[in-house]
Amino acid sequence: MRELTETEPVIIFEGIEAPATLGLKASRSANYQRKKQGFYARFFLTNSAPMLLIDPSRDGQIVDANLAALNFYGYNHETMCQKHTWEINMLGRRVMPIMHEISHLPGGHKPLNFVHKLADGSTRHVQTYAGPIEIYGDKLMLCIVHDITEQKRLEEQLEHAAHHDAMTGLLNRRQFYHITEPGQMQHLAIAQDYSLLLIDTDRFKHINDLYGHSKGDEVLCALARTLESCARKGDLVFRWGGEEFVLLLPRTPLDTALSLAETIRVSVAKVSISGLPRFTVSIGVAHHEGNESIDELFKRVDDALYRAKNDGRNRVLAA
Known part of the structure; x- marks a missing residue:
């Protein structure tokens, strides 16, 4: 001037x-x-x-x-x-x-x-x-x-909080349903050929009751990191709630999904947390069929997980 x-x-x-x-x-x-x-x-x-x-x-x-x-x-x-x-x-x-x-x-x-x-x-x-x-x-x-x-930073934090589990940092159930909306599935090119894993931490209530909730949280976080390390590029890992987790596997047939689930089961059994005995998981596996809705698919994978728990835990079963 x-x-x-x-x-x-x-x-x-x-x-x-x-x-x-x-x-x-x-x-x-x-x-x-x-x-x-x-x-x-x-x-x-x-x-x-x-x-x-x-x-x-x-x-x-x-x-x-x-x-x-x-x-x-x-x-x-x-x-x-x-x-x-x-x-x-x-x-x-x-x-x-x-x-x-x-x-x-x-x-x-x-x-x-x-x-x-x-x-x-x-x-x-x-x-x-x-x-x-x-x-x-x-x-x-x-x-x-x-x-x-x-x-912008605060907006990104709020958006992240809306889509992620606060404790584990994984995607949350709300984001699972958003991603599996028909329009979103087409966008992700996984509308048909995909599989689902439902993972449950065995005897988690016993861990909480005997060792305290802070140790229970350590188990969930360790499990979350193990799932992330086992997941392939493009796989999506969600905390479903409580001690349950979900993996959405794009372009994955049933036999490949079962193989990945077994890799996860073995990897989790090797996790060591100070002051805790080793823990295990049970896993239900299902492949999307035809025009099956996401709720119908989830019902099948949930039934498979239920059978895995009843059959003795620490195992993988297909729907």
Whole structure:
């Protein structure tokens, strides 16, 4: 920013020169324009929100930045004004069509979310408000930037909490039903050829009663990690509730599902937790058949698990 050295100082935008005017009428018009631009410039200069002036006709060149923007991005004024908007946006040049569209909207646009790169190489989630502004005949864009990184982090935490079990970190039952909705199954390309494992921790109530709930929690967490280590790429592991877990196995025939279930059973039996005897699991296995609903499939795998428990536990049975 700089000031005009006339009777009344008027701040104007750095690097944007006022055109020469002739005659009284032109002089009055120029004075009005100067004051009008001065108003915008003061708003720009003193605002606590980062603000950028961008020239769409010059490949998104940043022609000015207020102090808040310099502090936010970590550049000095000279360096900042050598940048193009696509250089600070993680979309790169893909942001240019968006910017050109905005520059032709008379009233600006709804806020858009981007990821911007700072001078130190770090990134921040930002929400931008931008719209066209004319300064001394130059058709520019005024962009107001709000840092929403913390808000984004909290949103991601809430979303994660909604879809995951708090103790084990696995996907939860709610997410299982979301994923197995018909539309979602088609999207995941597992609408038909998939299998299900239902895993139950043997004598878990006895562990809780004899060794305490904290040790019971250790068992569940150790089991969760074992299931994750045995799962293949693309398999989905869920905590169903209590001591029960589910594995959804895309593109997996019954014989392969049974083999994986046996691998899990053997691996769990080797888990060692300080202060506890070794524990085992029983596993029911079922393969999706025809137009069978997810509830019908789950009923079959639950019946298989029930038989495995009744047959002596620590075993795998197919539906």
